[in-house]
Amino acid sequence: MFDLLVVGAGLSGLQAALSAQQAGLTVAVIEARDRVGGKIWSVPLASGRGYADLGGAWINKSLQKRVGAYVDKFGLKTVVQRLEGKAVMQQAPGERFEFPFGVTPSDFSPEEKKSLEMVRDHIQAESLKPGPPRLEDDNVSLDQYVRDLGALPGTIKMVNIWAQVMHGLDSTEYSAAWFIDYCRKNRGLLAIRADDASGGQHLRFRDGAQSLATNIAALVGAPNIHLSSPVTSITDHGSYTSITTTTGQTFTGRKTIISIPSTMYKELNIQPPLPPRLQAITNATTLGDYNKAIVCYDRPWWREHGFNGYFASYVGPVILARDTSVDEVGNYCLTCFVNGKPGRGWGRLRAHERRAAVLAQLAQIFGHEEEVYKPIEFFDQIWQAERYSRGALAPITALGHLVEYVDVYGRAVGNLHFVGTEYSPEWKGYMEGAICSGEVGAGEVVQALKGRERANL
Structure with a gap:
């Protein structure tokens, strides 16, 4: 039996496991995917020029103390978000104007x-x-x-x-x-x-944001992380908990931390069932239509025409884009956000239709079609379609629920504890918030187990 079982190897789960280990507890992390990181996912470019961040990407090393400490500890290289150049506002089909970045259009x-x-x-x-x-x-x-x-x-x-x-x-x-x-x-x-040093979009990871997750996972230890192990049931037996996976494994632990979005609790077979008030709020939380299209080029041609790569649009399907290049490795990309209602329609298109829609809009925004229509790589990610995420960034409570159910939301139930960026008291929705919540959840478990007999493996 372990002291603690952690469901989910995103940043919250990994940090909860690590903090518990540092307090002397034995831990097993159970992850449905074949990778760590959750909604932090970096995929290599076929060109070999670095990575595309399909999920979370931005940090602020000075304002986000936990992430900042990890950047230093692991020696991770960062890239400052590029701001120089003109931005573009698209007001209607065929209507757009340019303006100095950082001011009211x-x-x-x-x-x-x-x-x-x-x-x-x-x-x-x-x-x-x-x-x-x-x-x-x-x-x-x-x-x-x-x-x-x-x-x-x-x-x-x-x-x-x-x-x-x-x-x-x-x-x-x-x-x-x-x-x-x-x-x-x-x-x-x-x-x-803000995209400058005063805000949350100041820096990105040169080698992809998932490098943060993989380094934390290395501290937890590969033998303690069980990948490709979707959970089928979680049972609180009163004196201990047990978890069964689709692979036929059963884990037992004195405590369990659930580190998945609350929107997905209803998909787990939790016994005994969660209290009615907790079910009422978590069954109604919503994960947004949060999608990315990342368009990679041989060179940053938009800069040659005076643009910084940023635009916003009332038209869509792309509602906002940023330059997410890493110049030192020759990775020149525009990251396009296709979110909300425009993202829902775009997400139902076939892959080639999604690509065509994004490129057509880039041509409307920047002109220079000969360059727009010659990307060397194109990625897209529809987080609503991702089985173990079902959307992003953090679950959002239904109208009236945030206040009505404050007494139960995120609170422990018996031997079950809950972590995730949605519960973080600071930098909610960011990597920093996920790590913060993991720390808090591990602290709850350590405090609850004080004075109780240690588990024996």
């Missing part, structure tokens, strides 16, 4: 700029206030919230892009309280939106 009218800045500053101020989410904000959608502030139509559309980019849902589909609380846990709206 220049072609917005004075009234639209004032409206956008009013809403931005209001949400920033609310997200810097300490305290729990407000019930009245949890009972209205983000869309209705900004309308009630008097936002103009252009601002309403821009807030919808924020929602799509950040969470893979439209602003009509989740509560203002969830959005504001997410910002609160991430140093405010401006820090989430």
Whole structure:
């Protein structure tokens, strides 16, 4: 029998296992996939020029202390997010304009700029206030919230892009309280939106973000991580827990940490069943339509024309893109986010249709079709279709649920504990948040086991 069983080898699960080991506990990590990392997944380019990050990619070494410490510990190389050059805003089919990156788009009218800045500053101020989410904000959608502030139509559309980019849902589909609380846990709206040293998109990993997960997994130890082992049942026997996998293995442990998105709890056979109130909130959480298309070229041709690779679009299917090149290895890529409602339709297309739609939009945005239509590689990832993720980034609670079920959400039940970036008190939705939650969950287990007889393998 182990002291602790961990379901899921994403960053939360790996950190929970490592923290438990460091406290002297014996651990087994059980992972359905054939790899570690969860929604952190880096795939090699056929050209040999590095990796494409199909999942999480951005960090801030100075603001995210845990990730920063690991970067130093493992000697991982990072790349600063490139900002130099013009950005593009696509307002409608055939309508686009260029503007200096980092400012309110220049072609917005004075009234639209004032409206956008009013809403931005209001949400920033609310997200810097300490305290729990407000019930009245949890009972209205983000869309209705900004309308009630008097936002103009252009601002309403821009807030919808924020929602799509950040969470893979439209602003009509989740509560203002969830959005504001997410910002609160991430140093405010401006820090989430920023691509410079003040925000969450400052750095990327030169050799792919999964290098972080693989290095943490090495500390846990390969013999302690059981890959390709989907869980069929989890049972809390009162004095211990047991887990059975599709491979026919059975693991026993004094405690179990479940490190998968809460949206997927209902797919597990947990006995005895989770309490009704916990089922009520987790059965209703939603994972966003969060998709990536990564287009790789022989050279960064967009820079030659004065662009920095960033654009936003009300049209879609791509709603936002960034330059994610790693120049020192000759990896020149544009990462395109195809999220929210546009992502749902795009995700149902066949592979060649998805590629054609993205390239056609890049041609509309940047022109220079002769260069746009000659990528050397093209990747796409539809996280809703990924069996063991079912979407990204973090599960989002139903309207009114964040406040109503605060007493049970993420709380331990008997010998079962829950971790994941959705529960993190800081940098929720980021790698830092996943690691933070893993630490917290392991601490709960260590504290609960104090004074109890140790497990014998």
